[in-house]
Amino acid sequence: MQMVQETFDDLGVPLSDVTFVVVDLETTGGSPADCGITEIGAVKVRGGEVLGEFQTLVRPSTPIPAFITVLTGISNAMVADSPRIDAALPAFLEFARGAVLVAHNAGFDISFLKAAARQTGHPWPGFAVLDTVRLARQLVHRDEAPNHKLSSLATLFGASTTPDHRALHDARATVDVLHGLMERVGNLGVHTLEELQSYTSRVTTAQRRKRFLADAMPSAPGVYVFKDSSGEPLYVGTAVDIRRRTRTYFTASESRRRMAEMVGIAESITPIVCATQLEAQVRELRLIAEHKPRYNRRSRHPEKALWVKLTVEPFPRLSIVRQVRGDGAHYAGPFGSRKSAEAAVFAVHEVVPLRQCTQSLSARSRKSPCVLFEMGRCGAPCIGEQTSEEYADVASQAATALIGDGRDLLSSLRAKLDTLAEQERFEDATSLRDRMLALVRATARAQRLAPLSSAPEIVAARRRDAGGWEVVCVRYGRLAGTTVTPRGADPMPFIEAVRATAEVVPEPTAPAPAAHPEEAELVLKWLEAPGTRLVTMDGEWTCPVGGAGAARAQLEPMARRWSDFSEPWGDVAPSPLERPPGALRAAH
Structure with missing residues (x-):
């Protein structure tokens, strides 16, 4: 089915206002590539009333086969004085102008009409098309009709005309079938052309009947919150147009089973209009973190972010922690999972002989070292083999x-x-590569977030496509305020207003931002986007020379492309690890 009515408004066109042209063709065979049209029949209807009919025989360019004459009753003698398709088609296109085409097994009829348009040099108008077979397959069950042929459906719906393979008769029968199907979907809450075009039995009756929840939404950007009967949030999302987006939850475009379940429980939708897309994204994150709606899968537990800490003690070690403290320790992160944090720790331990035991050490705490000392991966400060200065x-x-x-x-x-x-220990090499990547991802993230998290205030602006500016005020990595300036207006008074009314944000414990890390990442992405201008900044924006960003830029392509041998490690030859497992062995 084809949908091209892009001028319809968000509420859709009521079915009673739609003009349908129900068309049927008779042809010399089954393929438009080597067969022609012998008859066109069509009925124009709107609001259940017949507005007009169209019928013409067509003289094809090849003789009508005998078996087609037996099937349709149309003979070569009957069409001898009939118009050719180059005359019949323009008359039909004029009859159908501005209407929605309807056909039973529409792919067949529309393919012949399009082929005729190409053959005669007429542009195809791009009709919206409705297929009664497709609708019937979802609305008519086997216990009602033996199949979905036009004759069976005409009997089921009591059509006033019996289909007999003559175009106009079949078109009249299809009109009655269409009205019968529309009555059924109307009882299921389908009342507009868009809903009828997108109808699928996968959308439950409960979903369709709750469509009114979305009709009250504003056509504005922001956040929407589905809530149950007690007012508890079920799902939080963002949209450029809240009304348009929430309406999709009640149509076939929403195919996720859990969303259908959520809509079945929902009793209301709360819209939150936002000035900018960044504000909407941040509000979504905060609402999900606060309420943890059961149908949101991501961002529900940002407080569970992990950090790798180099402890402050005579013999420091690496530890995975949930909170950054002002204890003078060094931190890397945040990590989204314990697995990635552990991988980063293992990567450091691969080449830096830090102790891995967890107890506190004095100058000499144990009588014998662990196996790491024997492997040369720890200096054994626990038995005094390494002084605190050496460590x-x-x-x-x-x-x-x-x-x-x-x-x-x-x-x-x-x-x-x-x-x-080189030793063909590919599994060990792959494991080390993944650990290394986890480390550089986390350290690069921490190094990018550090100046943002430590800045008391950053005010930035970006031009809008519609004119004016988007303005954001960020304090210690948290979005504290935002606004949009009108086109042609001086932005400075709006900027000063944002600064004066922005949220007061207490200074966090570095390197953690004042917001959840995911929010700080969103803010940073907005600030780093092309076209963003820093207006004022209280703080420093720096990045360490030799930081992890460059290493990440090398590792990410390597992790994605086992088969690409052309990416070198900077100024050295490509690593054998860039080859897929077994590549070296096969080359020997």
Whole structure:
């Protein structure tokens, strides 16, 4: 089925106001590539009333086969004095102008009409098309009719005309079938052309009957909240047009089973109009974090973000924690899962001989070292083999990699990767690559967020396509205020108003932002987008030389493309790890 009525408003065109032209063709065969039209019959209806009929025989360019004459009763003698298709088609197109075409098994009839338009040089008007077979398959069950042929449906719906393979008779029968089907979908809450075109039995009756919930929504950008009978949020989403988006939950365009279940429970929708898209995205995150709606799958637990901490003690170690504290420790993150945090820790341990035991150590705490000392992966400060001063140099390597220049650590990891790959230990190499990627993703994220999280205030603006400016005020990584300036107006008074009325945000414990990390990421993405201008800034915007961003830019393509051998490690030859497992073995 084809939908091209792009000028309909959001509420749709009532079916009673739609003009339908029900068409049927008789042809010399089944394919428009080598067969022609012998008869066109059509009935124009609106609001249940017949407005007119169209019928003409057509003289095809090839003789009518005998079996077609037996089937339709149309003979070569009957069409001998009839117009050719180049005369019949324009008359039909004029009759059907501005209407929705309806046919039983519409693909057949429309394909012949389109082929005739191409053959005669007439542009196809791009009619909206409705197929009564498709509707019938979803509305008529086997216990009502043996099949979905026109003759069976005409009997079921008591058509006044019996279909007999003559075009006008079949078109009249199809009109009665169409009205019978429309009555059925009307009882299911389908009242507009758009709903009829998109009708599918996958959309439950409960969904369709709750369509009125969306009709009251504003046509404006923002956030929408589905709520149950007690007012508890079920689902939170964002939209450029709240009304248009919420209406899709009650149509066939919403195919997610859990959303159909949610709509069945919902009793109301609360709209929250927002000035900018960034405000809508941030409000969505905050509402999901606050209410944890059962039908939202992402962003429900931003408070569970994890950090990797280099502890503050005589012999520091790496620890995975949920909270950043002002204790002077070095932190990397945030991580979205414990698995990724552990992978980053393992990556550091691969090349930096930090202790991995969890107890507090004095200068000499144990009588014998663990197996890591025997493997050369720990200096054994627990038995006095390493002084606190000597161990401080090791800890400094880890701290530098986490918060600043990680090139030495990453270079060591790359060397180990190449060694593993050359030894054809591909599984170990892949595991190390993934750990390395987890580390650089987290450190790059932390280094990008650090200046944003530490800045008391940033005011930025971006031009809108419709004119004027989007203005945001960010404090310690949290969206504190936003507005839109009118086209042609001086933006400075609006900017000052935003600064004066923006939320007061307490200074957080660095490097954590004052907002949940996901919100800070959204804000950062907006600030870094092309066309954004910094208006004022209280703070510093810096990024460490040799930071993790460059390493991430190298690792991400490598992780995505096993088969691409052309991406080198900077100024060195491509790593064997970039080849798919088994590639080296096959080359020997």
